[in-house]
Amino acid sequence: MISRRQFSFAASSLLGGPTLKANPVSYPYSEFEARIARKDFRGMTKSVLPTPSMVVDLDLFEQNLLTMANQAKKTGIALRPHVKVHKSVDVAKRQVALGALGVTTATIAESELMSRAGIKGVLWTKQPGSDNNLIRAVELSRRDPTFMFVVDDPRVVERTAEAAAAAKVKCRLAVSVYAGLTRQGIANGQPAVDLARKVIASPHLSFEGWMAYSGGASHTKGFAARKQKSTEDLAGINETLALAKKQGLPSGIVSGGSTGTYNMDHALGLTELECGSYVFMDTLYKAIGGATNEGEYTDFHNALSVLVTVDSKHHPGQVTTDYGNKALAQLTDQVKGHSWLKVDKQGAEYGLLRFTDGGSEIKVGDRFEIYCSNLDMSTNCYDRYYVARGEQIVDVWPIMGRAGAAQR
């Protein structure tokens, strides 16, 4: 919780109050955006941030990146982390700097963003079903020959081959196979091998390997149960790989995995990991339990919080915050350092913190930090990460834009 004294600096600025002169820890809010634009973070602490806003704990974030990079090196598996959870070029570049061979994306728009930012080896994990996506995937393949995407349908392979031929481009494709999630993936065995053959047969397509995303295993509670589930879900791709080898197909990448299975899938047939959430972590992931601690998944730290302000207090057992539905408040969110406070929803721009006792000292203007439940959903609502070392803001990283975006 941020103190009343710190709050009053920020509040007087926000409300157009007296200009704060030569104060080393504050300045008028009118300067805020200008300072952000020129990355002048002197004296900028969490206390002056607008709320609700997302704050990255840089120390913990860096530890998370290192843990994953070291584990991958130790077990000899490559990393192509998923950017859907952070939608940030700044985060992706740090992942690549630590050895990732590219990034994995959920949408063509994410792929375009990452590729334009100079990141090589983007793997788009959805096939282009629409003409719009197909045209963009072919165009991106032309601009960036390291770009790859998946297919799980013969008709999409044909359409991609036709579009690539017309554009005089070679598209790099990986075959997505079923790995326990019914949302995508061709059946393993001969159907998967036949699809790979179809790719290989086209002079405008290049066969890069396979994707087997065992998403059902990612949040399976308990380490042993999760390993069992991942083993079962990846059995199909291993059959496919054996058949492909027998029938003389070239080998290639085998991409999959998640934050929940990062320390088991190297032994289950994958050549690279698509983990995403480990960078920041969320409360649903924390609850899955780890190899050494069944109660909480402590391999990675909560490095992202939403800073919120108490805006009203009139009724017993609750205070009103600015963390409402539009800020993606969830009942499974947690309040950093205050497990006795429960997050509740009140409306679009209003949220509640409920308590049974101990809340008498909470006052209007107090601030709390919330750990969100699901990164993918929450980060999608915000425009930037304020990056902090302790209380001090040291950087701001944009989150992929919404205004004017054809698609996210």
Ligand SMILES: Cc1ncc(COP(=O)(O)O)c(C=O)c1O
């Ligand atoms: C295709 C794909 N790969 C990998 C992941 C793994 O991400 P995480 O580590 O956040 O569970 C996801 C997450 O939804 C995904 O959709």
